[in-house]
Amino acid sequence: MSVPLFHNCHLPLRNSVSFVCKHSYSFSKQEQTQKRDGLKFIRGVKLLKDLSTWGIGGPCNHFVQVYNQTQLVSAVRYCHEHCIRFVVIGKGSNCLFDDMGFDGCVILNRIEFLETNEPGIYRVGSGFRFNKLGIKCSNEGFTGLEFAGGIPGTVGGAAYMNAGANGQETADVVDSIDIIKTDGRLQTLSKIDLNFGYRSSSFQYMEDLAAIVAVTFRLHPSGSSQKRLQEYLKRRRVSQPMGERSAGSVFQNPCHLGVAAAELIEKAGLKGFRVGGAMVSNIHANFFINFGGSTSQDMLDLLATVKEKVDQKFGIQLKEEVLYVYPYCDDLNPNRDKLTSHVIFDQGKQES
Numbered sequence: 001m002s003v004p005l006f007h008n009c010h011l012p013l014r015n016s017v018s019f020v021c022k023h024s025y026s027f028s029k030q031e032q033t034q035k036r037d038g039l040k041f042i043r044g045v046k047l048l049k050d051l052s053t054w055g056i057g058g059p060c061n062h063f064v065q066v067y068n069q070t071q072l073v074s075a076v077r078y079c080h081e082h083c084i085r086f087v088v089i090g091k092g093s094n095c096l097f098d099d100m101g102f103d104g105c106v107i108l109n110r111i112e113f114l115e116t117n118e119p120g121i122y123r124v125g126s127g128f129r130f131n132k133l134g135i136k137c138s139n140e141g142f143t144g145l146e147f148a149g150g151i152p153g154t155v156g157g158a159a160y161m162n163a164g165a166n167g168q169e170t171a172d173v174v175d176s177i178d179i180i181k182t183d184g185r186l187q188t189l190s191k192i193d194l195n196f197g198y199r200s201s202s203f204q205y206m207e208d209l210a211a212i213v214a215v216t217f218r219l220h221p222s223g224s225s226q227k228r229l230q231e232y233l234k235r236r237r238v239s240q241p242m243g244e245r246s247a248g249s250v251f252q253n254p255c256h257l258g259v260a261a262a263e264l265i266e267k268a269g270l271k272g273f274r275v276g277g278a279m280v281s282n283i284h285a286n287f288f289i290n291f292g293g294s295t296s297q298d299m300l301d302l303l304a305t306v307k308e309k310v311d312q313k314f315g316i317q318l319k320e321e322v323l324y325v326y327p328y329c330d331d332l333n334p335n336r337d338k339l340t341s342h343v344i345f346d347q348g349k350q351e352s
C-alpha cells in the first residue's frame with residue numbers, strides 16, 4: 001500500500017523551498033544529529049566536498065544516507081514534513097556543489113541490491129555502482145553495458161543523465177525503471193513511457209519525481225562483451241585523466257555540428273588553462289580538474305571563461321553537462337531550471 005508523503009502541503013516537493021537560508025549555519029551539538037525511522041539526519045556538518053568527485057562544496061543543512069526503498073521514502077517524507085528541499089545524489093560524479101553548501105537535505109543513495117531472475121535481466125538498486133554493474137554484466141557474457149566500465153557514478157545517476165560512452169547509452173538497455181513519486185507511490189515506468197535523448201531523460205523534467213529507486217536492464221548474450229569491456233577501459237585510461245578530481249565531461253558535445261566539445265576547447269588553445277585551483281585537463285580538454293583547493297567559484301569562472309573563448313573563436317555555445325546545485329532557494333536563482341536546484345547555466349544565451 002502506498003503512503004502519501006505529503007500532507008497539508010502544497011509546495012512542490014523535489015528541491016522546493018519554504019524558507020530562505022542565510023549564508024551561515026550554526027547548530028548546537030544537540031541539534032547536529034536527529035534520529036527518525038532508524039535514519040540519522042546530520043545537521044550542518046557534512047561537507048559536500050566529501051560527497052563529490054570534484055572535491056568541492058561546503059556544508060549541507062541536513063544529510064541522510066539511505067540503504068533501501070523504505071528509508072528513502074522516510075527521508076523524503078521527513079523533508080516534506082519539515083518543508084526542506086532535497087537532492088538525491090549517488091557518487092556526486094556529475095555535480096558541482098557550491099562552497100556555500102546547500103540549504104536543504106542531501107539524500108545519499110546507497111540502495112545497492114542486484115537481482116537476476118532471468119539470464120540477461122538485471123534489476124539493480126539505484127545506488128549500485130555503474131562501473132561495477134558494467135564489469136559484472138560484461139564478464140557474465142552480456143552486451144550493452146560495456147561502456148559503464150570506468151564510469152564513477154551510480155545506476156540512478158546514469159538513468160537520470162542517460163549516461164553514455166563509446167556509442168552505447170543507458171537508455172539502449174533499460175527495460176523499466178522504478179521511481180518514488182511525490183505522493184509516496186511507487187511506480188514502474190516501462191521504457192516506452194520514458195523519453196531519452198543525448199544526456200537527457202524524462203526524469204530531468206518530471207515534476208512529481210521524488211527519486212529513482214531501481215532500474216531493470218535487459219541485456220543480450222554476446223561472446224565479445226568481455227573483450228569490448230577491456231577495450232573501452234583501456235581507451236578510457238589512455239584518453240581521460242583517471243585518478244584526478246574531475247566530473248567527467250563538463251560540456252555536452254554539440255552533436256548537431258558534428259564536433260566534440262573537447263576538440264573546440266583544445267583548438268581554442270585552452271588545454272592547461274587555469275583559474276585558481278581549477279584547470280582544463282592537459283589529457284582531455286573537456287575534463288576540468290580540481291588540482292588543489294579549487295573553490296566552486298574557480299570552477300564556475302573556468303566554465304564561463306572556456307565557454308566565452310570557444311564562442312568568440314568558433315561562434316558555438318557550449319552547454320554544460322555537469323549540474324550545478326544551487327546553494328540557496330529558488331527566488332535567488334534567476335536561471336533556475338523549474339523545480340530543481342540545478343542552474344541551467346546561461347540559459348537564455350544557449351537557446352538563442
Ligand SMILES: NC(=O)C1=CN([C@@H]2O[C@H](COP(=O)(O)OP(=O)(O)OC[C@H]3O[C@@H](n4cnc5c(N)ncnc54)[C@H](OP(=O)(O)O)[C@@H]3O)[C@@H](O)[C@H]2O)C=CC1
Binds near residue numbers: 151157213
Ligand atoms: N561517461 C563518463 O565517463 C562519465 C559519466 N558520468 C555520469 O554522470 C552521472 C552521475 O552519476 P552519479 O555520480 O551517481 O550522480 P550524482 O550523484 O552526480 O547526481 C547527479 C544528479 O542526478 C540526479 N540523481 C542521482 N541519483 C538519483 C536518483 N536515484 N534518483 C533521482 N535522481 C538522481 C540528482 O538530481 P537532483 O539534483 O534533481 O536530485 C543529482 O543531482 C552518471 O550518469 C554517470 O554515468 C560521470 C562521470 C564520467
Ligand SMILES: C=C(O[C@H]1[C@H](O)[C@@H](CO)O[C@H](OP(=O)(O)OP(=O)(O)OC[C@H]2O[C@@H](n3ccc(=O)[nH]c3=O)[C@H](O)[C@@H]2O)[C@@H]1NC(C)=O)C(=O)O
Binds near residue numbers: 164239252
Ligand atoms: C566522460 C563522459 O563521457 C564521454 C565518454 O566517456 C567518451 C567515450 O565514449 O565519449 C564522450 O567524450 P568525447 O566526445 O570527448 O570523446 P573522445 O573520444 O574522448 O573525444 C572526441 C573527439 O575529441 C577529440 N579530442 C579529445 C580530447 C582532447 O583533449 N582534444 C580533442 O581534440 C578527440 O580526438 C576526438 O576526435 C563522452 N562525453 C560526452 C560529453 O559525450 C561523461 O559523460 O562525463
